[in-house]
Amino acid sequence: MSEEKKTVFEPTRRQVLATTGAMAAGVALSQLGGFVSKAGATGGKTEKWPWPYKKLDPAKTAEICYNEWYRVFCGAAVINSVVGQLREKVGEPYTSFPADAFVFLEGGQLGWGTICGSPAGANIVASLIIGPRTAGDPDAHHIGNDVMQWYSEAALPTFTPKELNPKAKKAGVPHKLQTTVSNSPLCHLSVGKWMKAANKSLKSPERKDRCARVAASTAYKVVELLNAWHDGDYESSGFVSCAKENGITGQFNCMECHGDDVPEAPQG
């Protein structure tokens, strides 16, 4: 699972390994507005970080997530696969977190094809547990970046269920499914490239099971990183954002939409 083949973004990606990941992210994030004081905090009682965390089994989490997809779809499945186990192992504040509210993450938020619900769900999980960068620890941001980078570069899904979900089995979904590299965390690109390679429709049971497996793959990945963070072994990949590289929030696959005519961001 941790050995997925690395591909590269086209065409302007430069993977800069800064001296420390924290430094790199600090520089990158300052472009969006910089660190801010907590003076104006409105005071939710669960806004103290980190939340208590107990290590989870990535493979078990992925199996839970795969089956949860058939109940609440990608984003809420990733969140529930982690939060559900921590409700049992830890209790509050996980018990009070309304994970099922995040069904809307499906289809890149309500079917609009924006960010895939799986990395969006992973971002939520990391920030719930570690807290936002504005609370002092940038590791949730680093883990979120690492998950989105991994999601963009991996041949997904990396996860294959031990047993097919009953709905998939009944529909005749094969045990082995096509994998594709999205070069993007966007649902439209991730699902679209898979549909093209597999020649399957959005409504097909294979596409649905593929998305359940992508959610499970992502849950596996974020739990691996959270476990490392818990043990003090997490090291950021040193991801440097498009905002830092190109002066515009974005991904690194500029030509995929812009062709040869990639605009320069204004410097004014």
Add this chain to the structure above:
Amino acid sequence: MSEEKKTVFEPTRRQVLATTGAMAAGVALSQLGGFVSKAGATGGKTEKWPWPYKKLDPAKTAEICYNEWYRVFCGAAVINSVVGQLREKVGEPYTSFPADAFVFLEGGQLGWGTICGSPAGANIVASLIIGPRTAGDPDAHHIGNDVMQWYSEAALPTFTPKELNPKAKKAGVPHKLQTTVSNSPLCHLSVGKWMKAANKSLKSPERKDRCARVAASTAYKVVELLNAWHDGDYESSGFVSCAKENGITGQFNCMECHGDDVPEAPQG
């Protein structure tokens, strides 16, 4: 605020007004997997909907959101502007909701330029209060679609602060700012088109204040819709998703990325 000029998506948008909004969304959403039973629910104690809601003043909410942007940025500002007031007016379950965890929504999630944090935050607010469609009421989905459609078509920002935030004032941001239509809920397109029209960089104080105003505009919009929903006066626009129209999760601005070569979604 409710009179913003309507523009149209290019090139394949068809705004289908179905007999009822609920029917339209039911059809559209079934393409993503359909309604599911709650049998597998993992049982968070705040997962009972709707949450108690008291009507908020959209203008006051927008002013709060505008200033919250300078603390926690777009997505968490939208969430805090609503949740913060409801903590005071209602209490639980809003007090236990960790709104500040959603700082990561900034810059289209960690600066990746995917969905703008403002509509993402509005989707969270609507689903927290009304609940996910899987809990029985599709209105959070309808409101989320309406906000994303409005966000794509409006000349943003629609909101101008009564008083500039001290940071903006100090930096010499003018009271009146450029407005632009994004034709998309993506941060990259929304911010990029504004930067081009205003000839301002990502780091400029004008761009930052523009994004604070876009968050405030979005908070205003979602509170208008939530107030109507609370009074039983909310009616869905009858939005029909790209998944239903084109068989792929997406937006309706296909040619903006694909040019003349818009692929057909597989039907297999």
